[in-house]
Amino acid sequence: MNARTGSNAPARGLSGLPEDESAAVADLLRDARAWLQEFAEEGVTSFAPHSHAAPSARTQAQTPSPASDAESAGAAPPGAGQPQIFAGAAPGERPELAQVREQLGECTRCPLCEERTQIVFGEGNPDAGLMFIGEGPGEQEDLSGRPFVGRAGELLTAMIERGLEIPRAEVYICNIVKCRPPGNRTPLANEVAACRPFLDAQIAAVQPRVIVALGKPATSLLLGRDIAITRLRGQWHEYRGIPLMPTFHPAFILRQYTAQNRKLVWDDLRAALQRSREAQ
Numbered sequence: 001m002n003a004r005t006g007s008n009a010p011a012r013g014l015s016g017l018p019e020d021e022s023a024a025v026a027d028l029l030r031d032a033r034a035w036l037q038e039f040a041e042e043g044v045t046s047f048a049p050h051s052h053a054a055p056s057a058r059t060q061a062q063t064p065s066p067a068s069d070a071e072s073a074g075a076a077p078p079g080a081g082q083p084q085i086f087a088g089a090a091p092g093e094r095p096e097l098a099q100v101r102e103q104l105g106e107c108t109r110c111p112l113c114e115e116r117t118q119i120v121f122g123e124g125n126p127d128a129g130l131m132f133i134g135e136g137p138g139e140q141e142d143l144s145g146r147p148f149v150g151r152a153g154e155l156l157t158a159m160i161e162r163g164l165e166i167p168r169a170e171v172y173i174c175n176i177v178k179c180r181p182p183g184n185r186t187p188l189a190n191e192v193a194a195c196r197p198f199l200d201a202q203i204a205a206v207q208p209r210v211i212v213a214l215g216k217p218a219t220s221l222l223l224g225r226d227i228a229i230t231r232l233r234g235q236w237h238e239y240r241g242i243p244l245m246p247t248f249h250p251a252f253i254l255r256q257y258t259a260q261n262r263k264l265v266w267d268d269l270r271a272a273l274q275r276s277r278e279a280q
């Protein structure tokens with residue numbers, strides 16, 4: 001018997017459905033809203049009927065190859081897989097950032113070299129506990145040669161310095177690809193594959209205690225899964241054995257400047273800092 005109504009009929013919510021079904025519908029609607037927000041963030045405004053046509057170049061770019069799946073499983077320790085790139089570091093040895101930069105050189109390993117102004121390698125504390133990783137440089141970064149210096153970069157800096165109360169120079173900031181993709185598009189699979197060894201070498205050099213992945217493309221490329229950032233953020237994952245916290249990209253926060261979004265990012269960054277300090 002229903003304790004509230006005194007009848008044997010199941011309790012019903014405002015929708016007229018039994019309460020448990022109302023809750024399920026509410027969950028579905030919340031998920032649907034999150035997905036729509038994510039699609040809007042990715043610039044998707046309409047949906048084609050389902051077909052078995054070949055995936056688009058963009059889809060292919062966001063769908064990791066089996067090789068990157070395996071790599072993203074976190075089995076390889078930081079520092080593994082470097083010797084073929086970094087002649088200066090013995091197998092398993094911690095490379096230095098200067099070595100990694102030197103090996104990168106005036107890189108032409110992928111087509112992104114053709115339209116870049118300059119390589120945006122990364123910057124920060126070479127022994128940082130926190131490492132922030134975005135997908136690729138934007139226009140301001142391409143012009144200045146520094147990561148996260150445009151409006152989104154200013155917000156990231158404020159989040160680090162005013163939110164976490166640590167100097168930006170205390171963390172390390174870089175991107176998955178070091179050259180600006182034309183029009184700020186998501187890097188393609190071949191571009192990520194060409195540049196990823198240098199990201200992995202940067203991680204091996206810095207040996208951060210925690211990685212913060214900024215935005216859906218960076219998170220998807222690092223984790224080898226194409227999942228909405230609204231579902232992934234706030235939950236711990238791993239990249240090459242290092243705890244990884246996905247959160248919103250500061251550019252997304254600028255576009256969706258709501259108290260709720262700001263709170264979610266603060267929560268993620270505070271969790272990342274706390275875990276980094278606990279691991280010291």
Ligand code: SF4
Pocket residue numbers: 104107108109110111112113119177178179191194195
């Ligand atoms: S994105 Fe990376 S691999 Fe491609 S040209 Fe630039 S530095 Fe080289």
